[in-house]
Amino acid sequence: MTAPALELRNVHKSFGPAKIIQGVNLTIPKGEVHAIIGPNGAGKSTLFNLISALHPLSDGEILLNGETITGKRPYQINRMGLSRSFQVSNIFTNMSVRENVRCGVLYSMGLGYSFLKNVGNLKEVNEKTAQILDEVGLIDKANLPAALLPYADQRTLEIAITIAGGADVIMLDEPTAGMSHSETDRAVELIGRAARGKTLLIVEHDMGVVFGLADRISVLVYGEIVATGKPEEIRGDPKVREAYLGDETIPGDEEVTA
Amino acid sequence: MTDAATTNTATTHTDWHALEPSSAQKFRERVLPFIIAAIVLAVIPLMGPSRTTLTLLNHMGINIVFALSFNMLLGRAGLLTFGHAVYLGLGGYFCVHILNWIDGSEGLMQHLPVFSLPIFGFGLGALAGAIIGYPSCKRAGTAFAMISLGVAELMAACAFMFDTIFGGEMGISGDRMSGPEFLGLSLGPLEEVYWFIAFWTLFGTIAMYAFTRTPLGKLSEATRDNPERVQFIGYNPTRVRYLVFIFAGGFAGLAGGMAAVQDEIFTPESMSLIPSGVVLIAAYVGGIRYFSGPIMGAILLTYMQSNLSDYSSAWLLYLGLMFIVIVMFIPNGIAGIVFGFWNGLRSPNRGAMMARWAGQGVAVVLMFMSIVVLVEVAIRWSEGYGETFEAFGMSFSFDSILTWALIVLPFAAGVFLMRRVTRKDEVPV
16 A cells, blocks of 8 residues: 555644644545635644645644655755645746746656756756646746736746646645636646646635536544544535534535535 | 666656757857957057057956956855955966076076966965955954955955065066967967966956856855755755855956966055955946956956046046946946847837937936046146147136036036936846
């Protein structure tokens, strides 16, 4: 049996006296699309930052493909095959779209910190870059400065950079936040394509997106996972209903019953 | 590659060449400027420049390399340093020592051509960058800037203390005519030093431009824009900064090696905060967002440093004013103006733009004139020798109302005109 893509064992995180994550256990098998939902302030983003090592753990352990990543630096974890996006667009604003993606490709192509090669002449790197740009639909805007892209395109570029390195575990933090309906539909389609054959962990507020994409869903409330299961199980779970009572409508009701 | 493989590539991959600039464009943007620069450098001696001009040109070359190396940090990596002269100074000192070793050597050293000294300057600058950069690159932003300031103070203090290495206040000097000739250059006369400087200026500029095209050069820009994100594409931002810092130190040391041959002397002053500040001003005035910006800034500042004092004893004041004005109103510097002008000339609404530039130009001249009158009148008044400032066929006495009218009115008119012309499309942020 192969190791799960991602395994969280009794993960705790406190900021001073505030206990944000209180004992999260989660196992995500390879190839699964897993969504984390929960009310505001539940600790979803903190959990993401713990997995990607932006914050150190207070207690517990996290394993990526069976190897512990506790104590590793973000770039080391990235090299082990985990890549993430951010809630706010986190791109290289002064570079062109193509250069953004190319930077994401370089390390995985073995270029490292090379200072003896001309990036313009790296055939494989530029091919891969063009291929990713084509995949996400940004090829027509390849030579625009990234800062001039419309918001939805910046979010798409964010995803493009995230997948550029070829990581097999992808974490997306609210990839459709702030998008219109049609933009969201396009983003969902893109995420579905990009995640094919990969493990995807996603935090999302749009329940339509969550129930459309996820194989399994975990519900995080006040730093604890109250339920994990298939979308239909989650929708019927009384604990989930309780957590969402008065916060928002029951996840995905209207989309799926309609 | 076999035919099958080629077809395969063509069908499964998007044609990335279409995204690249055309080869004509590449040539125009990446090769032609260097060819033109080489031609200019080759033509200058034909015009029979005087010794003063040659010295000025040589210093320009040194400062171009120095300012470009500074901009590897500030412009490309987003690292503000107040101590970049340390690396020029260390490289330069090392090269003066080598001059003396060549001179006094009976052994292997006597065969070392002085022409190659900048390579050693590069080596020592890079070594110093590797040692000093290791702790200081652990932090970016304000902390990095403060550390660089501390290091600069420390090194300048050391230079005054360790006489055997740095020669105390008098510094150390050498003789550039030592050692074997290289390419028939004895490096004695200034004309020959010119060729030496021209070669290394061009070499340094091309090498630093090439650096911007490497993966590390690109990553340095990515780290400047977004260090957090760089971690999630597999790079350690600290490592990126550190490597760039070593190269920046190396090229500063290269400039130091050039200066050692040109001036044949290095003093502890050269490592102090003053040259570190001057290179910052040169790079910023030229425009740190453009590769060629620091080149323009270095040329202008070197010229001002050596010639402006002939015109006015208040030249440092003008330099300071220019720096403040550029920081406040022209953040893209001279290069920004030059390229903006060039692009504007080729844009469809060039008529409107030219009218605007003309208006802005007149406004700048008006304001500049009143500032000159103010400064020159004030400085003569304060000196108290009873001298009056004379210009435009008039004499400006500090107690005449006309003088003050000529200070206030053109300035007010200039501000008014500038606001009118600029208001329409730009809101200062």
